[in-house]
Amino acid sequence: MNNLFNLKNKKILISGASGGIGRTTAKILSSIGADCVLIGRDEKRLEETLRGMHGGNHQVFAQDITEYDALKELVKQAVADGKPFDGMVHCAGIETVLPLKILKPEHFEKSFSINVIAGFELAKHVIKKKHFNENGGSLLFLSSVMGSVGSPVKAAYCSSKGALIGGMKALALELAPKKIRVNTVSPAMVVTGMSKALLAKVTDSEKEAILKAHPLGLGEPEDVAWVCAFLLSDASRWITGTDLKVDGGYTAQ
Template identity: 30%
Template sequence: MKLLENKIALITGAGRGIGRVIAEQFAQDGATVYVNDLQIGDMEEWAADCSARNKVKVVPICFDITDSSAMKSALMTIYKTEGRIDCVVNNAAIIANQKLGMVTKDLLEKMYSVNVFSLIDMLQIASRLMTRTGGGCFVNIASITGVVGSPGQVAYSSSKGAVIAITKSAAKELSPQQIRVNAVAPGIIKTERFEELYEANGDKIDNRISRIALGRLGTPQDVANAVSFLASDRASYISGHILGVDGCASI
């Protein structure tokens, strides 16, 4: 039996990057996967290909996670179609690097709207549906910056610190309903975004990479493997945990 066989999962921000790789891993592990992003882009073509390769159902479902009504409608569509929702991966997020003195209220409001407020909305709406069918789980994508901080990332670090606090509190509150809530906190992951940052700040990033104990950058697959495990029944007694996927850089 595959790790996530017969699971019904929603993954936000799955249009590209880490979210896309998580969705691919869930499909490989046997889940029915609903993949969310703001725009359809190439999602229909990719989902059809992923579905055929893995012999599972992969369905694009586009909505803005900052729109509570749209989120509720999407979740109800999944629930009515599948009869339950077993797992939600809260991956969608935005990042902006601004030093103190340059952080604007508009930036904070936008970042918290996507990274924090929408996460609380998702927990509230999806947990009600999970309660109807005996439980489920959430895996939230935090960040090493939310654990140890990072210069020039006060806004982003604080939003990911909030994700960690929300994860721990929600885990305690939802445990009686047999709903688990965990988070993965990636370190430096080699994505398209990383390549862009490296071009602009290569020396600084090389210094950070040199402090990674395992001696290499993380990959989206490293993150996907951790998320898939936490979503599986093998992690059935794990809740409220923040799993660092950072090559031993945060201790």
């Protein structure tokens, strides 16, 4: 019986690869054989990610993914070596923490632009004929438990993450005939720059409540990255249209 849990000869695009979950995902995917295409705005931090990766057949693009028009050319360049994509994981994201009375349309627009629209735009270019493996593959979007359950002062973030889950399900059905699987991964709080910024703003008792809400404690980027590796590999070949919670028990309560 073949071991399907590997990414040998698979080419995977990773947005948000310059830090946090995206960086660790890039390292872990490369450790099981993937050739990775890394995207983020900060070139220096992308190069840092690259230095921590296995193998040598990776590419780096410093690009703001909300500049939608540039994404088509980026993907074209990434496949100019003749090797099409087998998958992508949209890790880039921002968290907006503001009460409704302060939220402006711009906050929603920025949140949706990075978290949702750029992810679907990247997917659109990646799955094009000649850009994608004709035998199919796997698309992943980092949503959040906040896409399914609420949290005060996070309407912009929660609504964008919920939109990702809805869009993922539509794409799963649309792309199934091409054997392209589409799923979301929804973590609870993982220790990265994003969550540290949030924890720095809350009181000690709020921090205690956050910790208590995670029966297995807070997550590490590796906890999410290995799940992404599984969903990108053929070991998950019958999973599509699923929102997989990786939350240390957060939503079991």
